[in-house]
Amino acid sequence: MPIIPSELVSFAEVPSALDLKAKLLANQTLLAESETHVIEVVDVLKSYGEVLDAYSKNLIYQAESQFLVPFPLFKYLNGDKSLAKIWRHLCHDRINFEYAEYCMKAMLWHGTGGMDAYFDSDAFIENIAAIIEVKRRDPLLGLLHPLFPQFLPELIRTAATTHALGQFWRVMSDLFIDLADAEADKRVCSISDVVDFMKAGLVAAAGNPISYGVVIDNKHFWVLPPEAGLTFLADVAVPYVEAVFLRGTPFLGTVSFNAQAQQISPDQAQFCYGALYADPLPTMGAGIPPSLLMQDMYRHLPKRLDLLYQNRTRGEGDVRVKICRSFQKSMFCVTNAAIAGTFPHGLAGTTADQLAADEAYAHAWAQRLSQGRTDCLAV
Amino acid sequence: MMLSILLLIPFLGALLFLLLPSQLAPTRMRSIAIVVLVLQLLWSIRLLFAFDLELPGMQLQESFSWVERLGLRYELGIDGLSLPLVLLNAALTLVAAVCTRELSERPRLYFALILLISFAVNGAFVANNLLFFLIFYELELIPLWLLILIWGGTQRVYAATKFLLFTAISGVLILAAFLGLAFINGSVDFSLSPLVTERIGMGSQLILLGCLLVGFGIKIPLVPFHSWLPDAHTQASTPVSVLLAGVLLKLGTYGLLRFGLGMFPDAWAVLAPAMAIWAAISVLYGSLAAIAQRDMKRMVAFSSVGHMGYVLLAAAAATPVALMGAVFQMVSHGLISALLFLLVGVVYRKTGTRDLEVLRGLLNPELGLPFTGTLMILGVMASAGLPGMAGFISEFLVFRGSIQIYPLATLLSMVGSGLTAVYFLLLINRAFFGRLAITPVEDPEIQKRLDVQLAPVAPRETIPALALAIAVIALGLIPAGLGGISDAATGAMAQLFSGAG
Structure with missing residues (x-):
């Protein structure tokens, strides 16, 4: 049988959990320092920031203007129902807002953090009861609600998660665009600078309040009132990272799993199909390869990164896979920043208990991350 | 002269390659081969227009005396059985030349052999005489053997030798059937007609048809005479495999229909x-x-x-x-x-x-x-x-x-x-x-x-x-x-x- 040329297949080094833990405790970056990595991370985050800007605007539009609309046919048009816009939409000359919805659904389904707890609270039930009372005037909703009493509450929870994710991405979009500006001004020159910049941004926004209200018949109703005390980092950012980076939302068009064949754990907490674990390589021709997000980022790819990709592997031919790989590296940087910003004692503990707490925290994260696609960290 | 021209195009093309300077770049040689084969394809299509669809027998016939004492006549003809195969040969030889890439070793010989195979296959399909057919049938053996032997994979010597042995036996059996026919008839009439076999007894017909069946069965190939084919394909380069599977195996089925069924209908039954x-x-x-x-x-x-x-x-x-x-x-x-x-x-x-x-x-x-x-x-x-x-x-x-x-x-x-x-x-x-x-x-x-x-x-x-x-x-x-x-x-x-x- 013919022999396979060795240059066709490669297998990148995978760091151990111990390596990752040591790096986290030493305040080193998970992603290796290199000039190319800086270009990849900064530029891919710039394009991601521009895409997040569009996602954020649409999610907020959906939550505010398409609230409990039974057939939201125009929900991706942001209120512009001109023929030109509809035509461009039908020709797929548009952002794939579906991806934003997948992320929202992942957050809703995995349900961690304060917002999910609030969804089950009496205050929330009372708030939405008032909303449902008004909305029942709609004949269809009026018919559905008595038949399926959990239907409208669930739709309102969905709308609330949609709005919260829109608010989260508003902050992240600005942060990623600012990062690109900072790199252009030479304020950010290394991966370490990138992680520090993001950590500072996350910490600065950590306490931002998250609230959501809707106007029905010129009357304002709170869904997530300020009194709920929901904040940016603990109640949206961390659940988002848990749901999208760690647990769910693999890139569409990549390897799939069969739950009936016991390939998926029945315990949601054990899920590891998120962006940090997902295979960047599309599998076969099903769906839109390799994912909707990569398509969107491709539309906003900075010239410098585009040139870098042109000179690698298949050039334009596999550009979305390369975007996906760079995106995965950048998401490791974001996670790195989030971990660094949430150490119990900020790696500055002095007592044995404080040091042990930080070490345990690093250990837990290293265990989770070591199962991810850490092979991209060194390359 | 249409069929003669069909034969001349690849034959002269093959001769042309032998005259070309060996320093000529392989890509240039490939281009020349493609031009010759496009000409052949166009001429094959031209035959299609000259062909009368209503007539069942041989058309565009050409007949000249060659070696009369051996019963060998230059007899060409084409019918509805051979015309599709002539077109297939022209198309697939062109495909084989087009898909030949990265040829660094003896490109001149390579393309000459490809053209020679196309010439021999065309000749076998349009030959209207048993011996004439056999000459072309045997003629394609050597170029194909060389194509596997020189440009094949690591086990090419084994595969090429096996191919040569099997198909040589096939040729010998077919020759034996044709000579047996002449011997039994007591004449040197190798014309392609069932009348030649009419005077032969059923026993002799069965033996002769049996020889043809095994002979062409090796070429087709039919089980259990097939073992040369997978080896030949595995070791042959892609263009040669295209020719082998696409055209050369058809010589066996064509021969079976033309000479087996066509000449021994009683024994066939x-x-x-x-x-x-x-x-x-x-x-x-x-x-x-x-x-x-x-x-x-x-x-x-x-x-x-x-x-x-x-x-x-x-x-x-x-x-x-x-x-x-x-x-x-x-x-x-x-x-x-x-x-x-x-x-x-x-x-x-x-x-x-x-x-x-x-x-x-x-x-x-x-x-x-x-x-x-x-x-x-x-x-x-x-x-x-x-x-x-x-x-x-x-x-x-x-x-x-x-x-x-x-x-x-x-x-x-x-x-x-x-x-x-x-x-x-x-x-x-x-x-x-x-x-x-x-x-x-x-x-x-x-x-x-x-x-x-x-x-x-x-x-x-x-x-x-x-x-x-x-x-x-x-x-x-x-x-x-x-x-x-x-x-x-x-x-x-x-x-x-x-x-x-």
């Missing part, structure tokens, strides 16, 4: 039931052996063994529909197998292997070979006989024409047709579906992290395969064209047989 069973065995064996293969090329080669069995089944039944099916099967198998070998060649060139235990996920849209995979799926669908493609028409005609005469053999062959879908789906599933990988890794953790870098397939590399795929679909959708060419000839041949029967 006696042996036909056994031939039908032989065909079914060949179909089933070829299909089952294909299932067991892990080399893509060997799998396609064994599928050829199975699919050529359909032609024998149709020839055994010898009804007008079955014989029409035989012609369709020869043409469609030529196109489909050439397509499959071309695509296997692309896979091998890009990945360095054809091992089905190693290849995975080649249909990957970004880093794999998606267009090649798409054409491969189309090719295997055609081979499995899906409607709308050439394979369906030919298999349908063969089965429809044979089922009333030999129901058991036909049903068994139908099972073989179903098995085609089995082994080709195995091929597609193993090599093209799943995550892209070209290394056998048991550990799923490593498997999911493998990074495979395959060079992309340039559009020009798939143009020959695309052309063949279009031809496969065109023949499936518009079969009337080929049917019209061969209708009169196959009808006359069936009538000859039914008269004998």
